Amino acid sequence: xxxxxxxxxxxxxxxxxxxxxxxxxxxxxxxxxxxxxxxxxxxxxxxxxxxxxxxxxxxxxxxxxxxxxxxxxxxxxxxxxxxxxxxxxxxxxxxxxxxxxxxxxxxxxxxxxxxxxxxxxxxxxxxxxxxxxxxxxxxxxxxxxxxxxxxxxxxxxxxxxxxxxxxxxxxxxxxxxxxxxxxxxxxxxxxxxxxxxxxxxxxxxxxxxxxxxxxxxxxxxxxxxxxxxxxxxxxxxxxxxxxxxxxxxxxxxxxxxxxxxxxxxxxxxxxxxxxxxxxxxxxxxxxxxxxxxxxxxxxxxxxxxxxxxxxxxxxxxxxxxxxxxxxxxxxxxxxxxxxxxxxxxxxxxxxxxxxxxxxxxxxxxxxxxxxxxxxxxxxxxxxxxxxxxxxxxxxxxxxxxxxxxxxxxxxxxxxxxxxxxxxxxxxxxxxxxxxxxxxxxxxxxxxxxxxxxxxxxxxxxxxxxxxxxxxxxxxxxxxxxxxxxxxxxxxxxxxxxxxxxxxxxxxxxxxxxxxxxxxxxxxxxxxxxxxxxxxxxxxxx
Amino acid sequence: xxxxxxxxxxxxxxxxxxxxxxxxxxxxxxxxxxxxxxxxxxxxxxxxxxxxxxxxxxxxxxxxxxxxxxxxxxxxxxxxxxxxxxxxxxxxxxxxxxxxxxxxxxxxxxxxxxxxxxxxxxxxxxxxxxxxxxxxxxxxxxxxxxxxxxxxxxxxxxxxxxxxxxxxxxxxxxxxxxxxxxxxxxxxxxxxxxxxxxxxxxxxxxxxxxxxxxxxxxxxxxxxxxxxxxxxxxxx
Numbered sequence: 151x152x153x154x155x156x157x158x159x160x161x162x163x164x165x166x167x168x169x170x171x172x173x174x175x176x177x178x179x180x181x182x183x184x185x186x187x188x189x190x191x192x193x194x195x196x197x198x199x200x201x202x203x204x205x206x207x208x209x210x211x212x213x214x215x216x217x218x219x220x221x222x223x224x225x226x227x228x229x230x231x232x233x234x235x236x237x238x239x240x241x242x243x244x245x246x247x248x249x250x251x252x253x254x255x256x257x258x259x260x261x262x263x264x265x266x267x268x269x270x271x272x273x274x275x276x277x278x279x280x281x282x283x284x285x286x287x288x289x290x291x292x293x294x295x296x297x298x299x300x301x302x303x304x305x306x307x308x309x310x311x312x313x314x315x316x317x318x319x320x321x322x323x324x325x326x327x328x329x330x331x332x333x334x335x336x337x338x339x340x341x342x343x344x345x346x347x348x349x350x351x352x353x354x355x356x357x358x359x360x361x362x363x364x365x366x367x368x369x370x371x372x373x374x375x376x377x378x379x380x381x382x383x384x385x386x387x388x389x390x391x392x393x394x395x396x397x398x399x400x401x402x403x404x405x406x407x408x409x410x411x412x413x414x415x416x417x418x419x420x421x422x423x424x425x426x427x428x429x430x431x432x433x434x435x436x437x438x439x440x441x442x443x444x445x446x447x448x449x450x451x452x453x454x455x456x457x458x459x460x461x462x463x464x465x466x467x468x469x470x471x472x473x474x475x476x477x478x479x480x481x482x483x484x485x486x487x488x489x490x491x492x493x494x495x496x497x498x499x500x501x502x503x504x505x506x507x508x509x510x511x512x513x514x515x516x517x518x519x520x521x522x523x524x525x526x527x528x529x530x531x532x533x534x535x536x537x538x539x540x541x542x543x544x545x546x547x548x549x550x551x552x553x554x555x556x557x558x559x560x561x562x563x564x565x566x567x568x569x570x571x572x573x574x575x576x577x578x579x580x581x582x583x584x585x586x587x588x589x590x591x592x593x594x595x596x597x598x599x600x601x602x603x604x605x606x607x608x609x610x611x612x613x614x615x616x617x618x619x620x621x622x623x624x625x626x627x628x629x630x631x632x633x634x635x636x637x638x639x640x641x642x643x644x645x646x647x648x649x650x651x652x653x654x655x656x657x658x659x660x661x662x663x664x665x666x667x668x669x670x671x672x673x674x675x676x677x678x679x680x681x682x683x684x685x686x687x688x689x690x691x
Numbered sequence: 692x693x694x695x696x697x698x699x700x701x702x703x704x705x706x707x708x709x710x711x712x713x714x715x716x717x718x719x720x721x722x723x724x725x726x727x728x729x730x731x732x733x734x735x736x737x738x739x740x741x742x743x744x745x746x747x748x749x750x751x752x753x754x755x756x757x758x759x760x761x762x763x764x765x766x767x768x769x770x771x772x773x774x775x776x777x778x779x780x781x782x783x784x785x786x787x788x789x790x791x792x793x794x795x796x797x798x799x800x801x802x803x804x805x806x807x808x809x810x811x812x813x814x815x816x817x818x819x820x821x822x823x824x825x826x827x828x829x830x831x832x833x834x835x836x837x838x839x840x841x842x843x844x845x846x847x848x849x850x851x852x853x854x855x856x857x858x859x860x861x862x863x864x865x866x867x868x869x870x871x872x873x874x875x876x877x878x879x880x881x882x883x884x885x886x887x888x889x890x891x892x893x894x895x896x897x898x899x900x901x902x903x904x905x906x907x908x909x910x911x912x913x914x915x916x917x918x919x920x921x922x923x924x925x926x927x
Binding site for chain 2 (some may be wrong): 381
């Protein structure tokens with residue numbers, strides 16, 4: 151650490167004003183990223199609380215801790231909050247918002263005011279949904295399956311549906327902003343195949359956000375309309391078809407999984423090459439596999455309906471297409487592994503999360519193939535095997551990438567360092583806690599324990615207690631980063647512009663960057679991830 | 692003009708935002724943004740069109756009877772009105788591109804007028820179907836889905852009466868969503884007309900006029916699909 155790097159820069163975006171107005175009316179993509187960071191962290195805490203309630207209830211087999219109704223509301227709250235208000239916006243709205251203009255050498259996103267609008271829409275949607283959850287609750291599961299949600303449920307379906315409908319437009323506007331920004335705002339010399347893979351991943355994500363989200367918006371609106379104005383689309387008494395709802399719902403909600411995982415894959419690509427000190431292996435394959443996942447992701451939705459009532463031939467087609475998605479996912483995993491090969495691997499916290507991601511995503515992905523197989527799926531549908539599988543993708547994949555990315559770019563966002571030892575300890579806690587929570591659930595599901603019941607046969611208790619113990623460890627694993635990262639904002643050592651010696655335009659600016667990111671728009675002359683030549687302005691000793 | 696100086700150069704157009712390097716870049720970005728927005732709109736309406744396709748395939752007779760009950764003459768009149776409004780909108784954009792300020796204002800006001808005529812007609816069309824549902828009487832002729840729905844005017848009974856409710860759910864859902872888009876569009880057009888009158892646009896910079904034009908044409912095109920699907924399928 152050289153002496154001139156002991157302090158933060160004189161001018162930076164955080165100093166542009168401390169009053170509430172300077173935050174609530176900001177159009178700076180970096181500040182909006184932080185607004186999102188605070189909001190989704192809050193929602194994550196609520197979602198985790200619901201998860202805690204669920205795991206607490208499942209400590210005992212007889213369901214004596216809470217009523218079945220309360221349990222239904224707890225797991226629904228967990229799902230709705232985590233999916234719509236944490237996982238979907240997580241990486242794109244925080245890291246994506248913060249980094250995309252910096253990575254492509256732009257002063258801001260193409261539509262800064264729409265960017266701020268998207269945050270307000272998110273807050274309104276979240277507030278309405280939370281209102282629905284607190285006053286009366288919601289017991290439909292996050293999937294809102296009809297006809298239960300339209301004809302039978304007596305919980306706050308309309309309000310929650312409207313909240314989710316509104317929040318959807320926040321996601322659409324973020325995607326729209328990214329697509330236009332990536333197309334039109336790149337710095338001179340930054341051709342498509344010089345873009346960081348993080349940007350490619352967000353481009354693919356944005357396509358799904360723009361083309362998928364409106365479908366769930368209209369679908370969830372139809373559920374609300376059916377309850378309020380008695381539309382008959384999903385009412386079997388009038389010839390309506392509840393399964394049509396499932397098709398429309400999963401047309402978005404399956405691609406939504408890729409909204410969660412693709413940005414995370416983008417983060418992994420950035421970190422793995424930096425901490426291997428080696429150019430990423432198979433750049434164009436990783437870039438194109440993001441687009442392939444986005445495209446194929448739209449063609450597999452009906453694998454959620456194998457036992458709902460569908461012709462055998464459609465089921466076979468959807469099964470085959472689902473297997474096909476494994477190909478681009480495997481391409482990425484192989485390329486990351488090949489990047490490690492003969493690299494000079496450094497075990498800093500972001501890199502530990504990369505290893506967590508690769509291992510857990512591998513398990514999540516491969517168990518997905520079990521579920522895509524028609525025969526096996528009949529046995530496993532609606533069991534804890536499915537719960538474990540999608541948590542390995544959504545938590546083991548998406549959240550590992552999110553935490554890894556947060557640690558990796560934290561010095562850029564705040565200009566300060568977190569305490570590395572704490573980072574390592576908590577990443578270990580997260581890894582152990584996560585596996586202890588969800589691996590037993592694979593076994594439970596295989597043994598036949600169904601999901602969404604508040605009581606279960608006694609022989610499943612040991613595995614359930616293990617799972618709850620794991621969830622407790624996982625909870626601490628989340629609390630630690632919250633504490634030491636918050637602490638570092640105020641007390642952390644100044645990090646310098648490029649503490650990791652990383653490549654990419656975002657590391658050529660000061661930390662934290664100025665409001666306009668670059669004093670002069672940079673001209674890009676080199677290929678991405680050129681780790682063979684020394685980094686520009688490396689601050690690391 | 693002090694704003695200009697702050698941006699450091701007389702060559703900067705007042706409409707140029709700080710994060711763009713040129714008006715051309717700004718225009719291209721805005722235009723792409725609107726096209727992406729329209730793509731999302733297509734998928735938004737797409738959910739309803741998919742629902743329509745499924746149920747029309749399943750219940751062709753009830754759909755035919757429901758469609759027959761709608762007045763194709765009123766629908767046709769409204770189609771002409773909307774196509775007319777698209778024409779005036781296109782003329783408005785052309786006038787903006789050629790810098791004829793007064794004509795821009797005139798054409799946009801004409802577009803608003805035609806859009807309002809369309810919505811007025813829609814108001815009476817809806818009224819005929821909704822009015823019988825209120826009051827204590829027999830609710831004869833009530834075409835709002837729900838308990839008071841009366842299929843006797845459609846000469847349907849049994850399950851087919853339920854299927855007709857699905858048709859009318861689609862009718863209200865699709866035309867309602869379409870009308871909502873026009874109701875959102877009209878205040879935006881008013882604003883653009885006002886700014887145009889204030890002289891904000893020029894041949895170099897009239898992107899907002901172009902964008903609202905794109906939006907308006909999209910809403911019209913949705914109607915071009917709705918009209919035959921809802922009004923004409925009973926006529927053959």
